[in-house]
Amino acid sequence: MKAVVVENYDSIDGISIKEMPMPDIPPGGVRVRIGAAAIGFVDGLKVQGLYQTKDPLPFVPGTEFAGVVEAAAGDVATFKPGMPVVGMVRSGALAEYISVPPAALKHLPPNIAFEAGASFQANYLTGLYALDARAELRKGETLLVLGAAGGVGIAAVQLGKLMGAKVIAAASTHEKREFAKGYGADETIDYTKADWRDTLKGLTGGNGPDVIFDPVGGEVALQAFRSIAWRGRHLVVGFASGTIPALAFNLPLLKGGALLGVDLAQIQKREPETHTRLMAQLFDWLASGRLSPVVGKVVPFENFREAFKTMQSRSALGKMIVKFS
Template identity: 45%
Template structure:
């Protein structure tokens, strides 16, 4: 089988397409023929050795995909050969076939396309866990989303609006904000031009924001945190800006703020039943047309440098997919 392979740490140019033996399912496993693999910002980090997950070399990047079950190992249950499924793994989905625990697979409804399903697991899974399980977002609350046009940001805009929140999308250009608005944002902040803290204060009528969803970090974290209302919740999603901010803890004390870490990967391992319920909910919403699962672009496997470059430059407006 063909696979995108990282044999030395570095950038997209250091990757190569290789031919590997087809995997064989072990006990409880399924082999899935991958149709589309979704790329995420963390893939640019994992191939550089800068992510918390550090696979042994060589490895294939990619943490999610859509494909068809081709074979089952002894004792594998929950899916059948021929089922179309979504796959989640710490790495390895940028290959034509992957062996994964069958219990972690979710069947894709007929009305959900491969493109929608391929990028649903991580970005929307992370976001639903963040908003529902961690922040316990309630209808009528205000939700400020930083990086609102990227993969997780756009998911937060959509899910926040679907859950009844007033969504304030924050991004660095008018084009990105227009995309967020088309996916349910009620108000917009261009933090490339406007002062983020002042804009959020103005849009909240001076009351403050109930929930901040932050996958960016860097210089935007503290002004966003300062914008929270009494007992506001600040969701730490990631650090796409590259810098992990140092937050003055007195800010949390003054307003009774909760700073909540969102480690979706550990949630999946520790609370598999809750994860499966979230997956079913997301697929149902897409099947009903209530979530778009926006795709930025689909690339052939051979164009992996271009695809990863979109994420490195933070140009993605939705999911970036590789077709295998």
């Protein structure tokens, strides 16, 4: 089979597609023929060895995928050949086939394309965990989403609306702001403008946002916290700006505000009951049509570098998808 292989932590141009043996099916395992895989910001960092944890070399990148069960071990009852599935793993999704334990898979609801399935789990679980379990976002509150046109940002926009919030989408270009508006944002803000906090103040009746969803970090995160409502909650999701901000401790005191960390990698291990509840909610919304995953640019497998580079340039709208023939 063909797979993207990282042999040395390198630039995107330094990795390539190689021939690899078909993965075995261990006892209790399932082999999936992958139809589509998602590329997120973290995937680009991992390939270059810039993420906070490193995958042992060599490795196949990619954490999210959708496809069809090709074969399963005899002791697996929940997944049979021909079943459409979605999966999430530490690595290995940028390949034609992958072998995983059943716990890594979910049944893909009927009429959901592989591209949508592959873009679903990480972004929407991050968003719902942040807004529901961490911030306890309530109906009628105001939610400010920074980086609102990216994969996890646009998920937060959609989820915020489903939860009954007023959603203000902050993004750096007119195209991105219109994109967020198309997925439910009530208002938009250009946070590259010097007076953007004045605009935010006007949109919130002088109170500021109750919840800030922040996958961006950097200076914009500090300025956003300075505008937060009394007893507001600032969700620290990531640092797409490349800069981790340092917050003066007097600001939470003066604002009565809280910083809340959101780490997708730890949810299932540390809060298994919450993870189960949120996943059930997400897949119920997906199956019922109340939630439609936003699929960004789709590129063929042989052009996988384009997906990584689009993410690096921060020009992606939604989640980048690599499609297999």
